[in-house]
Amino acid sequence: MQDRRWPTYSPRNIVLDSAVPPDDGGEGSIYVKDAEGNVFLDAMCGIGCLPLGHGHPGLANAVRDQMLRLTAAAGTLWTKPQVELVTELVERTTIADGRVFLGNTGTEVNEAAIKLALRATGRDVIIGFHRAFHGRTLGSISLTANPKYREPYVSCLGEPEGRFARLNVARATFGDLDSVEALLNEYEGRVAAVFLEPIQGEAGIFPASAEFLNGLRELCTRHGALLGADEIQCGSGRTGTFTAWERIVGSDPALAPDILWYAKALGGGFPIGACVARKDLADHMVKGSHGSTFGGNPVACAAGLATIRIMDEQGLIESAGKQLETLQGIAAEKPHARVKEVRGLGSMIGIEIDGPSDTPAAALGPLLQQERLLSTVCSGTTVRWLLPYRSGDAVLRDAWGRLGRALDRLE
Numbered sequence: 156m157q158d159r160r161w162p163t164y165s166p167r168n169i170v171l172d173s174a175v176p177p178d179d180g181g182e183g184s185i186y187v188k189d190a191e192g193n194v195f196l197d198a199m200c201g202i203g204c205l206p207l208g209h210g211h212p213g214l215a216n217a218v219r220d221q222m223l224r225l226t227a228a229a230g231t232l233w234t235k236p237q238v239e240l241v242t243e244l245v246e247r248t249t250i251a252d253g254r255v256f257l258g259n260t261g262t263e264v265n266e267a268a269i270k271l272a273l274r275a276t277g278r279d280v281i282i283g284f285h286r287a288f289h290g291r292t293l294g295s296i297s298l299t300a301n302p303k304y305r306e307p308y309v310s311c312l313g314e315p316e317g318r319f320a321r322l323n324v325a326r327a328t329f330g331d332l333d334s335v336e337a338l339l340n341e342y343e344g345r346v347a348a349v350f351l352e353p354i355q356g357e358a359g360i361f362p363a364s365a366e367f368l369n370g371l372r373e374l375c376t377r378h379g380a381l382l383g384a385d386e387i388q389c390g391s392g393r394t395g396t397f398t399a400w401e402r403i404v405g406s407d408p409a410l411a412p413d414i415l416w417y418a419k420a421l422g423g424g425f426p427i428g429a430c431v432a433r434k435d436l437a438d439h440m441v442k443g444s445h446g447s448t449f450g451g452n453p454v455a456c457a458a459g460l461a462t463i464r465i466m467d468e469q470g471l472i473e474s475a476g477k478q479l480e481t482l483q484g485i486a487a488e489k490p491h492a493r494v495k496e497v498r499g500l501g502s503m504i505g506i507e508i509d510g511p512s513d514t515p516a517a518a519l520g521p522l523l524q525q526e527r528l529l530s531t532v533c534s535g536t537t538v539r540w541l542l543p544y545r546s547g548d549a550v551l552r553d554a555w556g557r558l559g560r561a562l563d564r565l566e
């Protein structure tokens with residue numbers, strides 16, 4: 156088959172066709188079939204956007220019902236699903252009296268957070284972190300650390316000029332409060348915000364400690380900078396609480412970030428993003444300062460609402476919160492010499508692979524595919540699983556077995 160898409164992804168030569176109906180009594184498929192009928196365990200899940208698995212009937216019905224009732228509405232108009240989703244998000248995010256911007260993708264709500272931080276503070280520098288990933292539009296890639304994503308478009312503070320755009324992003328070390336404080340001092344009075352992923356995802360699944368997040372809160376308050384949490388990958392229930400912030404820090408609004416944004420799992424597989432900010436900050440986003448044709452689309456909002464309702468009804472957030480410990484138990488029972496560490500939080504799981512090359516996980520990709528395990532690989536050394544939240548012992552054992560067989564053949 157000729158691939159007529161832009162060559163922006165390394166092709167896997169799989170044409171996915173359909174979900175395999177679950178045979179374990181649960182709803183939402185964890186296994187999928189390709190066009191040739193081969194069955195795969197899907198630990199990739201559209202890169203973390205299927206908390207309910209594929210084809211959950213409750214979600215499908217909600218989307219269908221809303222599609223038939225009302226399909227789209229301009230941002231100047233309210234719709235019932237929009238009102239309800241905004242209310243849910245404000246109630247579930249520890250930011251007191253939050254206000255919400257609705258978008259369609261992660262990078263879009265990250266851009267909204269950047270605009271809000273610059274506008275609300277009148278300052279011009281944002282501190283991001285080494286290894287961070289925040290998306291691929293021009294504002295977001297300025298915060299994304301890997302130069303491979305930023306070249307040839309954006310340069311940041313301290314980097315050679317001459318790119319298409321120069322954005323005032325300074326980079327600190329994740330987990331190192333001194334490195335943040337040094338930048339706050341260097342750019343005193345100019346730092347609008349410190350933005351971070353409470354669990355770095357693309358970097359290879361590195362959770363922040365409570366000490367680090369509390370320390371950032373204190374530093375930001377002291378220097379008049381805002382604190383922003385990108386929960387696109389780690390939020391929406393993935394870690395056992397609605398936000399990863401809450402799982403790590405707790406639910407005290409005094410310790411919450413000022414801005415927190417969601418996408419990926421929020422829509423159960425349907426495109427949606429949402430940025431929640433303190434009301435006094437959101438008030439700076441005056442008429443015309445931001446917008447999106449599809450942002451807050453009633454069908455997407457209905458998908459988000461149904462996803463949250465189903466997660467509540469089926470105890471899925473609680474079950475997501477247990478995945479890492481279950482897998483660590485399996486790994487302890489059946490260790491593999493090439494697995495250095497199984498880390499993460501809840502159902503955000505990174506498996507660190509040891510040798511034989513510098514990028515062993517990258518070489519694993521095709522072997523995992525041969526074992527019929529769909530899985531992403533981060534940073535060359537980490538296998539990342541972002542499974543549906545209901546995945547329990549049986550699925551994790553199956554995935555571990557497939558990984559082990561692929562690792563046995565790693566040369």
Ligand code: PLP
Pocket residue numbers: 202260261262263265288289290291352356357385386387388389418419
């Ligand atoms: N931020 C984080 C933490 C992400 O993991 C991602 C995507 O992987 C993004 C932002 C970008 O989201 P999207 O691909 O929906 O634009």
